[in-house]
Amino acid sequence: MIVGVPKEIKDHESRVAVIPAGAQALVSRGHTVLVERGAGSGSGLPDEAYAKAGAEILPDAAAVYARADLVCKVKEPLPREYPLLKPGQVLFTYLHLAPAPDLTRALLDRRVVGIAYETMETADGRKPLLEPMSEVAGKMAVHVGAYYLAKPLGGRGVLIGGVPGVPPATVVILGGGTVGYNAARVAAGMGAWVYLLEVNPVRLRHLAEILPANVTTLMSNRMSLEECLRRADILIGAVLTPGAKAPRLVTRDMLRLMKPGTVIVDVSVDQGGCVETTRPTTHSDPVYEVNGIVHYCVANMPGAYARTATFALTNATLPYLQQVAADGWRRAAQENPEVALGLNVVHGTVTHPAVAEALGLEYTPWEKAPATP
Ligand SMILES: NC(=O)c1ccc[n+]([C@@H]2O[C@H](COP(=O)([O-])OP(=O)(O)OC[C@H]3O[C@@H](n4cnc5c(N)ncnc54)[C@H](O)[C@@H]3O)[C@@H](O)[C@H]2O)c1
Structure with missing residues (x-):
């Protein structure tokens, strides 16, 4: 061939x-x-x-x-x-x-004949060709969020790991798959307080076992999400329904619950995004602001590394x-x-x-x- x-x-x-x-x-x-x-x-x-x-x-x-x-x-x-x-x-x-x-x-x-990497799936539900890029994007999402949290870049001016006597940033992650797990590990390693919301109870149990103590796992529902939005300094969108558009979990109205200068990194933008105000951006022009909330929605994040x-x-x-x-x-x-x-x-x-x-x-x-x- x-x-x-x-x-x-x-x-x-x-x-x-x-x-x-x-x-x-x-x-x-x-x-x-x-x-x-x-x-x-x-x-x-x-x-x-x-x-x-x-x-x-x-x-x-x-x-x-x-x-x-x-x-x-x-x-x-x-x-x-x-x-x-x-x-x-x-x-x-x-x-x-x-x-x-x-x-x-x-x-x-x-x-x-279009064969899409992202919908290929093993018998046990793994996505072997999405996984490696999700590992990169998950780890990267925290770097990006921490960077844009800086005041001159529109963020709240919170240092992700805090310093002695001053609390660290709160990182909220929607979706505990490959992106979510990798983001949680990096954010926790940097000293943040991390909340990880997932809908699959089996996955939640596994994540709770393997992630460090500064990661709290939560069943994803409207109430837990709203509570987390109030606390977040960084929100990472990492949900996926294979092949389908990402569920819109955060509506435009819900942005009002968030503190000005919070940074949203919607990694799921390639499937439409899980935040209503998400629109795809590029590495040349990666962020925009809606209601004081910084949005980073680059659809090919791993291209940077x-x-x-x-x-x-x-x-x-x-x-x-x-x-x-x-x-x-x-x-x-x-x-x-x-x-x-x-x-x-x-x-x-x-x-x-x-x-x-x-x-x-x-x-x-x-x-x-x-x-x-
Ligand atoms: N922007 C980029 O450059 C980039 C790079 C890599 C991956 N991605 C995208 O990131 C997204 C996540 O990828 P992944 O590999 O982690 O997928 P995954 O399938 O491993 O994980 C998705 C998780 O979301 C969970 N989920 C579904 N609905 C939920 C809800 N309502 N609340 C909470 N959790 C929910 C699922 O149970 C699953 O555990 C995909 O859209 C993928 O294409 C984007």
Whole structure:
């Protein structure tokens, strides 16, 4: 199979979907790997390293898309990439379609096979390709929150760990999955008082066992949330319903319960956000203020720590990429239910039930999707 690796073009997105070691693994199995010039440079991976691994370096994205059977990316295609997609081409990347009707329409019109990293799930409910980026974003969310808590940046002027005789900041985390757990660990390690709200009682029990004593776990409901909003200096949004839009837990009205200068880091922005006033921002212009509350809603947070994130992501994606490259998307989906769960669009149909429901589109099981584009 011909595997294409374009350079990411989202604002300040420096990750790359395949590293030279991955290219070499694919080439050694008989595949052709096409890498756009400079694709790895933001992660410290020069073209020469890819060439040495056996990849072909192409001058631009158009050349990569034109020849590739499978395009492997990090972020969803942007409008200027839509026309490059070919019918029947496999697109393996984060897609986050539920809050993105225009992107979904473009993928349906281009009749591609879209396998989304974020909806792939193991039998025990893990999301193996979301996990590594959620680990990065969870840890990073606390750094970002602590930074914007500084007075000159619009925050309350509270130092996250406090000092002797002065209490630390209170960090409230909504959702105790991978983002929430990692955020809680870092915030607790920095000395904050941490409240972690989760709906799954089994998960809550586990978190209570493994997290330090300065993390209080709470069942997530309207009452516990409102109480926490009054106390928060930093609020981290980390809830997820796979494939669906994030539940809107904090309404615009509820911002009034919060102290001016509180910082919201809504990591779940890529699924629409769990705060009503969330709108996606970029690394170039990451924050805005609503009713005195600072909002940080960057949809590709790990892009900022590209080198760590690229290695973490590709460690997780490569085995699946190899399977799809070796077997084709259909056989890979038949043999591996995790790949099947990643199928969001196939040849003009929506093949993930939660994506279809979120967008009000018809759901077609992938086995019943048109066999050809
Ligand atoms: N912005 C970014 O750059 C970035 C990076 C990585 C991940 N993310 C996003 O962060 C979000 C969280 O990812 P994750 O890997 O931690 O997901 P996860 O599935 O591991 O965790 C989500 C948790 O939210 C809980 N939850 C659901 N509804 C809830 C509610 N009403 N109250 C409290 N908890 C609730 C679930 O039970 C689950 O434990 C996702 O939307 C993911 O795409 C964003």
